[in-house]
Amino acid sequence: MRHILQERRGVVALEFALVAPVLILFSIGVFDLTRALIVREQVWSAVRSIASSASSLAVQPDQSTSLTVAQVQQALSGIFAAIPWLRSGALTGQTSVVLSSVNFVQTTASCTATTTNPCPQLVWSVAYAGRGPASFLTTTRSCATPPLVVATVTDFVSSLTSLPVSNIADPSPMLVVDVSYQFTPMFFSFLSGPINFWATSYWPIRSANPNATSGDRYTRYDILKQGPGVGKCPGFS
Numbered sequence: 001m002r003h004i005l006q007e008r009r010g011v012v013a014l015e016f017a018l019v020a021p022v023l024i025l026f027s028i029g030v031f032d033l034t035r036a037l038i039v040r041e042q043v044w045s046a047v048r049s050i051a052s053s054a055s056s057l058a059v060q061p062d063q064s065t066s067l068t069v070a071q072v073q074q075a076l077s078g079i080f081a082a083i084p085w086l087r088s089g090a091l092t093g094q095t096s097v098v099l100s101s102v103n104f105v106q107t108t109a110s111c112t113a114t115t116t117n118p119c120p121q122l123v124w125s126v127a128y129a130g131r132g133p134a135s136f137l138t139t140t141r142s143c144a145t146p147p148l149v150v151a152t153v154t155d156f157v158s159s160l161t162s163l164p165v166s167n168i169a170d171p172s173p174m175l176v177v178d179v180s181y182q183f184t185p186m187f188f189s190f191l192s193g194p195i196n197f198w199a200t201s202y203w204p205i206r207s208a209n210p211n212a213t214s215g216d217r218y219t220r221y222d223i224l225k226q227g228p229g230v231g232k233c234p235g236f237s
Contacts, residue, residue, distance in 0.1 A: 032185040036195060039083065039091070039183050043197045046082035046097075050075050051177040051203035054099055058175070058205065058219050065173075065205045066220035072099055076128040079179065086181075093182040093194065096137045097128040100176045103218035103236070124221045124232045141178075143233035173218040177201045 054075035058065040067075075079097045080087040086095065101123035125140035180198035205219055221232065 028187045032188050036183055036185065039085070039181060040197050042083040042085075043179050043181055044199045046079050046179045047177045047199045047201035049082050050078045050097070050099065050179070051175055051201040053078055054175050054177070055203050055206050064220075065218075067222075069222050072126050072221065073128065073130055075099060076126070077130055079128065083181070091181070091183070092135065093184055094135045094137060095128075095182070096139065096178065096180045096198075098125060098140055098178040100125040100141050100178070101173070101219040101221065102176050103173050121235075122231075122233050123218050123236045124230070126221065126230050140231040141176075143231065173205050175203045175205065175219055177203065 054067065054072070055065075057071040057075060058067050060066055076097045076099055079095070083091065085091040102120050103123050104118040105121050122141050122143050127138045127140050128136050129138070130136075178198070178200050180196060183195045183197055184193075185195070205217070218236070220236075
């Protein structure tokens with residue numbers, strides 16, 4: 001009987017030795033996957049909260065919409081509230097947070113506009129310029145009409161996707177927020193490499209001066225404050 005018990009114990013020990021590595025790999029895989037899914041949802045939450053904050057800050061007493069440098073950076077800094085791991089330093093990958101003002105025009109050389117289908121045109125584009133543990137890029141949308149996707153920066157796929165140019169249900173001036181983050185798994189990065197998460201939010205302005213013409217109701221930005229991470233397009237005040 002004692003011999004049989006010893007054999008059973010030996011079999012159990014052998015089975016555990018074979019299964020334990022699989023269980024460990026499965027556990028750390030679930031850990032990496034969970035972190036990735038959390039970051040993905042937080043990126044989507046960030047674009048919505050930043051866009052909502054910017055549109056609220058832009059409303060002026062005369063019902064026009066404009067933003068100062070401080071207000072733009074205040075709205076963009078909402079990335080830290082939406083993704084707490086950025087604030088704590090637990091995530092340090094390349095990050096891009098960009099706020100842009102977009103207007104719709106009827107006449108442009110780069111896009112076929114019609115009465116019912118005007119084309120989007122960039123007014124200005126500003127990247128987050130504050131400090132933080134993450135590495136923030138200063139790439140902004142270009143002034144091309146329609147604003148096209150920007151080139152890949154240091155193997156990091158930017159979230160600055162092309163704006164839609166057809167079948168636009170409500171061609172009204174809007175604020176566009178782009179957030180992207182390059183997530184690196186803690187354990188399985190040698191298999192997957194960095195994973196790029198990006199999201200874009202199209203947010204209508206909250207008010208417009210009733211005395212302004214239809215093509216002059218876009219959100220303005222302090223024209224005197226330009227530098228790295230700030231792009232202001234010609235033809236707009």
